[in-house]
């Protein structure tokens with residue numbers, strides 16, 4: 187069963203129910219048929235991706251021993267990648283040795299690598315006007331790769347193999363973002379923020395779990411060989427307006443002007459007046475037609491991931507054939523209505539005449 191739209195992905199829930207009750211508010215577990223995500227991820231698909239040796243590096247393949255990240259040197263060797271750059275590339279025999287010993291595997295940024303993965307990424311981006319990135323997590327029984335945490339993006343977890351127990355906690359960080367203030371919190375602090383478990387659920391193949399950003403959660407394998415693909419979706423947020431204003435402000439001379447000299451007698455009042463004026467200008471700029479149009483275009487056209495788009499074998503006429511056809515159409519048009527043909531410029535006429543003139 188292929189997934190070609192957001193409605194397919196969250197079926198049997200409707201998009202109306204999802205957007206009115208869950209988006210940004212409350213997690214939801216949507217059980218599905220065991221083969222629902224068969225075109226997105228399966229053992230043969232995982233194997234095929236992993237065997238594309240040259241696409242992996244220590245950044246895109248992460249090995250964890252419980253919650254501890256295994257140093258890349260333990261499973262990678264220096265190789266030259268496809269861009270002719272030196273990278274640490276995972277050595278399959280070392281990775282398999284660690285996996286057999288109980289380590290888990292994280293594969294990052296999979297959403298452009300395969301038709302099924304691309305389709306889900308595109309469906310999420312269209313529905314949520316955001317960017318989607320897919321990471322895959324493989325783990326063994328009772329191996330918890332992440333302690334309790336919240337994410338700075340909405341999560342859509344597609345469960346593909348095995349069974350995994352998820353805990354959703356009462357605690358919520360309101361709208362966290364990818365910023366030091368929200369990252370690398372110590373486990374004790376995360377536990378404190380998470381509070382008590384609000385719901386425990388078991389994910390089976392074909393199940394989908396949506397977790398809004400900021401909601402604390404963790405997960406634990408209940409069977410050997412668990413696989414889920416997690417799509418993280420980020421959207422354009424208020425902070426992005428600041429970047430836009432930074433880029434627009436230099437066009438206004440007021441933002442290029444120096445602040446008053448700190449030793450000036452009327453420094454406080456002059457500074458207050460200048461800052462108030464800049465604030466007024468920023469306020470007007472923030473919501474004027476140019477900012478609104480820019481942000482709308484950014485949301486609808488630019489804040490997207492490029493996925494796919496090639497078409498081989500090439501069908502249809504070549505550029506040369508198209509040009510010939512256009513010329514033929516033009517000639518046919520001229521033949522039908524000779525009166526509309528433009529006379530050739532004198533120079534062209536002379537050249538043609540010279541070419542055909544008897545020597």
Ligand SMILES: [Fe+2]
Nearest residue numbers: 335336337341
């Ligand atoms: Fe998470």
